[in-house]
Amino acid sequence: MARSSLSLWKRPTTVPRSFVYYVRIWLPSEKRYSTPKSAAVLAENLGLDMSQLPPSTKTGARKIGEIWLLKGGLKTLKNNPDNPLLADFCLDFWTWDKSEYVEGKIDREQRISKRWCKDSHNRIETHIKPLVTGIRLQEVTAKFLDRIQLKLKKTTKLSTKTINSIMNAVLTPIREAHRFGVIETDPTQNFRSLPLNTKKKGILTTKEFCALLASSWQNEQIRLAVLLARYTGLRMGEVLALAPNDFDIDYEGKPVIWVRKSWSITEGIKSTKTGNTRVVPISDELKNDLLKLHQKNPHDGSFIFWGANENTPFTHRMLGSGFCHQLEKIGIDEATRKARNISFHSLRHMFNSTLRGKIPDPTLRLATGHDDPDMSDHYDHLTDERLSDIRNAQEKYISIKKVE
Known part of the structure; x- marks a missing residue:
């Protein structure tokens, strides 16, 4: 039996007999439904008239979902807070005082240093940001990450180890975004780092x-x-x-x-x-x-x-x-x-x-x-x-x- 391309999910509000509707779309390649998106947020992002298509009703929410599908589904979420510019997302991710990732590490008593975050932030600002202008988080693919990596290799004199460190400053935020359901797929899953030809540390006789x-x-x-x-x-x-x-x-x-x-x-x-x-x-x-x-x-x-x-x-x-x-x-x-x-x-x-x-x-x-x-x-x-x-x-x- 074929899966429906669209699924609604509702959550009750504090108002009696009132619900908030969420829309999910079927992802054939992953054989699962996407993370639910608020029908109201979708309508706002798509520029729809919510008086004509009320997202608080089942009919309105379904119609909003159908329009969303017709216009490209996940790719349309340009202004959604869950779909920021990739560079901005990574920079915020590595900002010590505002990063939920850092806060989680500290709360779990896991090791993370300010120096590491600062270095990662600088790698994004210096090397990644110029290469990803206008690219949003949900637009990132494994092929796109590959192109960034090879661009750094071909156009800079950076060492292989440094390029891998730069890429890790991008890969970690993306993986965390997928882990929390912000993005549907993990484009880093099949990413391959450059092979290291590490020079052995020399010692004195x-x-x-x-x-x-x-x-x-x-x-x-x-x-x-x-x-x-x-x-x-x-x-x-x-x-x-x-x-x-x-x-x-x-x-x-x-x-x-x-x-x-x-x-x-x-x-x-x-x-x-x-x-x-x-x-x-x-x-x-x-x-x-x-x-x-x-x-x-x-x-x-x-x-x-x-x-x-x-x-x-x-x-x-x-x-x-x-x-x-x-x-x-x-x-x-x-x-x-x-x-x-x-x-x-x-x-x-x-x-x-x-x-x-x-x-x-x-x-x-x-x-x-x-x-x-x-x-x-x-x-x-x-x-x-x-x-x-x-x-x-x-x-x-x-x-x-x-x-x-």
């Missing part, structure tokens, strides 16, 4: 790192930040967020660091990348040097790597550029550094590579904080023999002593 330690350092903060990242595998944001109260001792009475926060340019103090807390062993010598550095903090602030005022630490930019400056002193100039893909984050990769195979992978993941659902229950205590495994490997395989 042991000889190069020893030469780095032996070079002259004009900034003690940069030197100790480099040593800390090399010895513990901390991310740059985790290094910058370090404070004296993050130090503790393990069950053997040896020093450890509780890695429970990170520093973000836009958000300030926030959780770690995975949202988990981990504990990492540190040598007595390095801990003492870090606490001595903190005593020089001119702001009486909590940051070990202090910045321009007591509320901010040393900046990402200064730490990254300072590290690169030291590399130049041992013969690794900008061209070589870029060719080998070496950055401050390479110290974390160096830590991981050095200890890989020396201790079990699950133990190494505990130290690096790589997200693994099987490991989530292991961050709640210090009395764990895995700490000894990590510490022994650090002392045996990672040297952070300056070679005289």
Whole structure:
């Protein structure tokens, strides 16, 4: 039996024996009816005379639905609040203070950062908006998304990774619009991201790192930040967020660091990348040097790597550029550094590579904080023999002593 192309649905109002009619149309490709649209809203969008076609009556609502079908159905909803311009919809979606998506994430205690939203907003404003002028949310198709992606690839010098990030800033809002029934179909379902040819992060050799330690350092903060990242595998944001109260001792009475926060340019103090807390062993010598550095903090602030005022630490930019400056002193100039893909984050990769195979992978993941659902229950205590495994490997395989 063939489905009727049109279906009415009514909802009672607060007025006795009064109803609001909604119209649904059959979607053959999806074998289902569309999300109900208010007959009154349809009449307004179609410019119909509601005195002649009252949307509050079954007959009027049906006639409005039939006219809607004849004029193109879903494609006619140009001024409907559910069919905004694509660029405007995406920009609102990524605006931190007004986004229902962000609010939902926060209410569910799921991770989302202001920096991510700001970056996504900028990607839409800079790269997407010029390409989607006049295009509305309900007009987007998989083919259209494909064309945007290929346009970015052919006409810009952006990396594949950057283009995929730009497209994700569009895909996520569209998926959410479909999830809430704002659009009937999900054009992102069969979308394919560009294949990544990710360049592996380069690391220093042991000889190069020893030469780095032996070079002259004009900034003690940069030197100790480099040593800390090399010895513990901390991310740059985790290094910058370090404070004296993050130090503790393990069950053997040896020093450890509780890695429970990170520093973000836009958000300030926030959780770690995975949202988990981990504990990492540190040598007595390095801990003492870090606490001595903190005593020089001119702001009486909590940051070990202090910045321009007591509320901010040393900046990402200064730490990254300072590290690169030291590399130049041992013969690794900008061209070589870029060719080998070496950055401050390479110290974390160096830590991981050095200890890989020396201790079990699950133990190494505990130290690096790589997200693994099987490991989530292991961050709640210090009395764990895995700490000894990590510490022994650090002392045996990672040297952070300056070679005289």
